[in-house]
């Protein structure tokens with residue numbers, strides 16, 4: 001079923017046609033959720049918007065719209081307010097019929113999109129032989145949530161991990177591997193990634209200080225690129241080591257990705273250059289092959305070149321991304337390509353998209369989108385670092401969150417005199433800790449920088465994972481206490497929304513499809529977080545005011561149905577953020 005808003009918009013369009021003629025079928029009904037429940041549920045500003053065109057007073061236009069509006073099945077009689085706003089209030093019968101549909105559906109009434117798209121989400125994408133750091137945490141968490149929402153909407157999503165597994169840095173890594181740990185070439189378990197980060201540093205140091213090493217590294221790059229078996233083996237070992245460490249993090253975060261790193265596009269780079277040459281975009285500038293960009297200039301105001309192939313024949317990060325976008329459109333059939341990458345790379349993507357468009361690779365129907373996000377800051381407002389000033393390793397960060405969650409939980413369990421098994425404590429602490437980290441990231445508008453605070457993200461109050469998980473647990477508690485099996489509630493149970501808080505909760509529940517639709521357009525998971533936060537608050541208000549188990553029938557079952565719907569909505573919504581629920585905590 002379409003969202004209520006969409007259906008009402010359609011009715012408005014019909015009314016506009018009836019009142020003013022065919023050409024008004026395209027006019028925007030300007031229908032939005034009401035800003036204040038006092039004014040009803042929706043408000044249309046169409047009458048005001050049309051005054052110029054129709055040369056009539058907005059009040060009169062509103063009158064004519066209302067006369068032609070057939071929405072008896074949805075709303076009470078519409079009201080005109082102020083200068084010509086049309087206010088709509090949903091009928092209780094309509095709300096109940098929607099709640100019934102929601103109860104009956106395992107998708108909570110959210111229908112898959114009518115025209116699924118082939119979507120690529122490019123996210124996470126750490127670099128081989130380097131530790132995954134807190135910047136990669138944001139892309140990993142945000143990218144996964146976006147992918148989950150789009151998958152739920154019915155899109156065909158390819159989750160791509162564009163790992164940095166190619167480039168000249170492998171020359172020094174291979175050379176250092178050959179010379180410092182030749183054993184690793186025999187037995188690939190001889191080094192592990194903890195070492196590999198130090199290993200990278202050592203290689204870099206030798207590269208910077210030792211001219212001969214530099215020369216051997218350059219040779220190694222050539223060997224690797226020409227497919228020399230031994231160089232490739234060394235490269236493979238380095239990649240495998242990193243991959244194993246990355247996978248531990250993905251497993252812990254419950255994240256699935258298909259790895260297709262930069263090396264995948266290596267054989268396609270020459271074609272990119274050829275293609276760009278044929279379209280006449282390629283210009284030689286000081287020996288390098290470049291495309292001069294529109295709208296990008298250097299300090300002197302001259303057009304900025306994007307270097308496609310360096311004078312030594314090498315390629316750049318941008319060349320790989322050009323090959324990638326071309327491949328994703330032509331081979332993967334992508335219609336929407338979403339790059340979840342930090343805001344620092346905005347220019348890079350704007351440039352790549354521009355060149356791809358000018359080369360004619362991006363049909364009208366394809367939408368490449370850079371989904372930027374801000375940096376992670378510590379509570380002091382500075383870039384998030386360890387106390388000794390180093391970048392925080394993702395693994396340590398997750399461990400710390402879990403440890404703190406465990407301490408909080410153990411204290412609470414003790415205070416409440418509960419007797420819980422170590423397995424229970426362990427499971428709850430891991431879930432709460434990881435969920436808190438994920439939720440704290442997702443609940444911020446991703447475009448702004450975000451302040452990382454263990455205390456805030458683990459708080460039981462506020463817009464946090466623990467608060468949301470707790471609301472769910474509270475509802476499971478009701479079912480345990482009353483020995484209620486929610487699945488036994490009939491899909492057509494009589495629902496009576498008498499108390500204001502019941503009505504408010506029911507209306508909020510029914511906004512789920514609208515919110516998910518908005519998230520999949522705007523790619524802002526924080527909107528889903530906000531929705532779930534308000535849902536928990538509205539549920540808590542309802543539960544404080546309305547007795548459930550103590551209520552008489554038929555009210556009791558009606559309220560249990562609201563509890564069940566709230567729990568299922570929380571569970572679904574959180575799962576789309578990559579967060580599992582707990583039955584007890």
Ligand code: ARG
Pocket residue numbers: 122124125126127162163164321324339341
């Ligand atoms: N490896 C890059 C980094 O760590 C991110 C890659 C993003 N994706 C892309 N298609 N460029 O900064």
